Amino acid sequence: MQRSMRGLIAAAAVMVAGMAGGKAVAAGLSTAGESITPAAAMPYYDFHSANPKGGFCEQQTFGRGRLLAEPLNVAFSIPTLILGLIGLIRSKRSAMAFQFLYGLLASYGFFAALYHATLANGFYRMQDVAVSMVQSFVIILLVHALYLYRVKRHGREGNPAYRVIAVLMTLIFTAYPAAVHVAGESSANPWVAWLVFDLLWILVGALLWLIWRRRTTWPTASKNPRAFRMVAYAMGSALLAYAGWSLDKFSCRPVVAMLCLHGFWDLFMGLCFYYLITLSRFLSAHEYGFEPVVERIAVAGPLRLPFVEWKSRTAR
Numbered sequence: 001m002q003r004s005m006r007g008l009i010a011a012a013a014v015m016v017a018g019m020a021g022g023k024a025v026a027a028g029l030s031t032a033g034e035s036i037t038p039a040a041a042m043p044y045y046d047f048h049s050a051n052p053k054g055g056f057c058e059q060q061t062f063g064r065g066r067l068l069a070e071p072l073n074v075a076f077s078i079p080t081l082i083l084g085l086i087g088l089i090r091s092k093r094s095a096m097a098f099q100f101l102y103g104l105l106a107s108y109g110f111f112a113a114l115y116h117a118t119l120a121n122g123f124y125r126m127q128d129v130a131v132s133m134v135q136s137f138v139i140i141l142l143v144h145a146l147y148l149y150r151v152k153r154h155g156r157e158g159n160p161a162y163r164v165i166a167v168l169m170t171l172i173f174t175a176y177p178a179a180v181h182v183a184g185e186s187s188a189n190p191w192v193a194w195l196v197f198d199l200l201w202i203l204v205g206a207l208l209w210l211i212w213r214r215r216t217t218w219p220t221a222s223k224n225p226r227a228f229r230m231v232a233y234a235m236g237s238a239l240l241a242y243a244g245w246s247l248d249k250f251s252c253r254p255v256v257a258m259l260c261l262h263g264f265w266d267l268f269m270g271l272c273f274y275y276l277i278t279l280s281r282f283l284s285a286h287e288y289g290f291e292p293v294v295e296r297i298a299v300a301g302p303l304r305l306p307f308v309e310w311k312s313r314t315a316r
Contacts, residue, residue: 047122076263080109080270
């Protein structure tokens with residue numbers, strides 16, 4: 001009896017909710033029918049429109065290329081794709097987190113090349129989402145590296161506050177690319193979109209400073225002291241990227257166009273994130289049960305690209 005009464009009550013509740021919902025939908029449709037007007041496509045979602053109109057300084061000075069809109073900027077984007085592929089291929093024996101990050105870096109370079117080849121708004125959105133995701137996930141890795149450092153020094157039981165901070169930062173920056181990026185890019189003010197990405201460098205810089213201060217006491221520092229040079233390499237690359245972007249954006253002239261300074265953004269931002277991902281790989285190797293070994297990949301002549309290989313601790 002009680003079961004049947006509960007079933008009747010539940011059925012009645014569903015019927016009332018359905019009737020109320022139906023009335024609301026009908027009212028909404030009637031209101032919408034009275035005010036329907038032809039809607040223009042929002043610029044944010046217009047895939048094929050040029051962004052920005054007229055292109056960057058290269059195109060504004062020399063005109064649009066025949067096959068590629070901005071061929072030199074395309075060329076500067078290719079190294080980021082290559083850096084991501086190098087990291088992805090060489091990290092095949094390690095945790096999927098780093099394969100994912102190197103894959104994201106490769107996708108950023110790929111979308112950046114497509115964007116400069118076409119200047120299509122859709123490819124701009126793709127490369128912007130990719131680089132925002134890389135930045136957010138690098139922050140998560142750096143925060144956890146600092147947390148694990150403190151655990152190794154002081155024990156897990158004495159660090160409940162740091163654990164809470166690490167969990168909160170993970171939650172925040174997992175959601176950050178989706179929530180804040182879309183909100184920023186949908187704003188009519190372009191500065192909003194820039195700031196939701198650019199202001200995070202203050203946090204990245206603070207985390208790198210904390211890591212740099214602990215470089216002599218880090219568990220693996222004695223074996224690979226040069227690994228912490230990647231902190232300076234990453235920040236130096238970021239500064240060069242912003243310098244090139246600023247000159248291209250605000251001081252466009254023939255000399256600036258010939259130097260392809262907007263290409264500096266794609267090249268050095270890719271290098272910056274490569275160094276940050278590789279540094280995070282070095283800092284977290286022990287957590288996965290490996291010994292980090294800094295190797296140097298020959299690039300051209302004396303140029304060498306650092307990569308952190310993970311070796312088994314039991315290997316002789």
